[in-house]
Amino acid sequence: MGRAPGFWSRPGSLAGLLLAPIGWIVGQITLRRMSGPSASVPVPVICIGNPTVGGAGKTPTTLALIARLQVRGATPFALLRGHGGSLAGPVRVDPATHDATQVGDESLLLAAAAPTIVSRDRLAGARLAVSQGATHILMDDGFQNPSLRKDVSLLVIDGAAGIGNGHVLPAGPLRAPLVPQLKAADAVLVVGPGAAGATVARAAERLGKGVLSGSVRPDPAVIAGLAGGAVLAFAGIGRPEKFAASLTAAGVTVAELRAFPDHHPYAEAEIAELAARAAIQGLRLVTTTKDMARLQGTPFARHRHAITVLPVEMDMEPAAVLDGLIATAEARATGQT
Numbered sequence: 545m546g547r548a549p550g551f552w553s554r555p556g557s558l559a560g561l562l563l564a565p566i567g568w569i570v571g572q573i574t575l576r577r578m579s580g581p582s583a584s585v586p587v588p589v590i591c592i593g594n595p596t597v598g599g600a601g602k603t604p605t606t607l608a609l610i611a612r613l614q615v616r617g618a619t620p621f622a623l624l625r626g627h628g629g630s631l632a633g634p635v636r637v638d639p640a641t642h643d644a645t646q647v648g649d650e651s652l653l654l655a656a657a658a659p660t661i662v663s664r665d666r667l668a669g670a671r672l673a674v675s676q677g678a679t680h681i682l683m684d685d686g687f688q689n690p691s692l693r694k695d696v697s698l699l700v701i702d703g704a705a706g707i708g709n710g711h712v713l714p715a716g717p718l719r720a721p722l723v724p725q726l727k728a729a730d731a732v733l734v735v736g737p738g739a740a741g742a743t744v745a746r747a748a749e750r751l752g753k754g755v756l757s758g759s760v761r762p763d764p765a766v767i768a769g770l771a772g773g774a775v776l777a778f779a780g781i782g783r784p785e786k787f788a789a790s791l792t793a794a795g796v797t798v799a800e801l802r803a804f805p806d807h808h809p810y811a812e813a814e815i816a817e818l819a820a821r822a823a824i825q826g827l828r829l830v831t832t833t834k835d836m837a838r839l840q841g842t843p844f845a846r847h848r849h850a851i852t853v854l855p856v857e858m859d860m861e862p863a864a865v866l867d868g869l870i871a872t873a874e875a876r877a878t879g880q881t
Contacts, residue, residue, distance in 0.1 A: 547805055548598055552708045552717045563715035571712035574688055574720040578728060584693040585670045588680045588873035591694040593687025595725040596717040599782020599806060600702040601735040603650045603834070604760060604858035606684045610658045612866070613680055621678035622654040623669045624685060626662035628807040633663035634672040649807060649837040650684060658682075666692040680873070687729070688719055696873040697729040700758075702783065706740025726751050731869055733758045733860060736786075754865045760790060763855040767794045770852065774799040776827040778818055780808030780835055787832055790856065799827050810835075812843040819850045828852055 551557040592602050613620040629648035637647050637655040647662045654660040663669025670681050670692050687697055708717040731754030734741040745755045774797040779787040784803035791798050822829040829851050836853045860866050
């Protein structure tokens with residue numbers, strides 16, 4: 545999607561109020577769709593979703609859950625639609641042959657950590673994963689899609705952004721009214737500090753849902769390599785300003801941030817201009833792993849050496865709540881609850 549309208553983050557804005565009746569209709573349609581028929585597969589399905597549009601940290605959360613399951617000896621598969629890619633699937637992602645134009649950027653990041661299936665038909669994708677040995681399926685997004693039965697759903701919330709102005713699309717960032725979405729979920733992960741996220745966490749607690757706190761930790765070795773200089777940061781993610789904030793919080797001086805729409809398909813000329821601008825000003829050019837996944841083709845080869853990529857990891861607490869979600873998913877998948 546493109547950049548979010550500014551009024552989405554302003555409660556009481558006139559534009560949000562004028563569009564709210566349309567948002568109400570959209571929300572009811574989405575809720576009706578969410579209650580539609582679903583089919584199951586014989587392994588636990590854990591959905592990592594958002595109640596809103598825009599980035600909140602679903603993919604780092606999925607990667608953290610993958611690592612947690614792999615340590616236990618499991619074989620988790622990631623499953624996602626492959627936003628921005630041309631392949632409808634179901635197809636297993638091969639980073640050696642697929643690129644972001646085919647399978648999307650997020651799937652390439654996930655495929656580096658675990659077997660990953662791209663499929664617009666989530667049920668067909670899950671069945672392919674099971675046939676290839678999945679012990680668990682981690683859905684990156686798809687919370688509002690009913691076709692595949694979820695054993696556990698975790699909603700990821702940005703602590704600073706929360707649910708914006710509280711309205712449903714197009715009046716605000718919510719995909720459907722918040723409370724029904726919380727009722728359909730098992731837990732909420734609030735990433736980073738912020739009053740907006742804390743408000744959502746309290747609403748979840750009132751409904752008896754689990755609440756986790758998440759923090760994004762930049763790779764310390766990369767941060768150390770950036771010390772002592774200034775950077776030109778660029779990002780085409782849900783909230784590019786979060787990337788700049790992470791750099792600043794880690795002690796890196798961000799001289800300039802160039803923000804692009806989420807999943808932006810970069811042109812070689814754009815990267816050439818950024819590289820030239822950084823060189824002229826004596827800045828390091830820095831981006832996210834998700835953006836770098838879209839810069840793997842031949843046209844970008846001459847620029848990649850000038851770009852520093854900053855990997856991040858998601859830390860989630862308390863661990864007992866996280867392990868409890870996994871156990872619940874496993875029990876539900878085997879009919880024990």
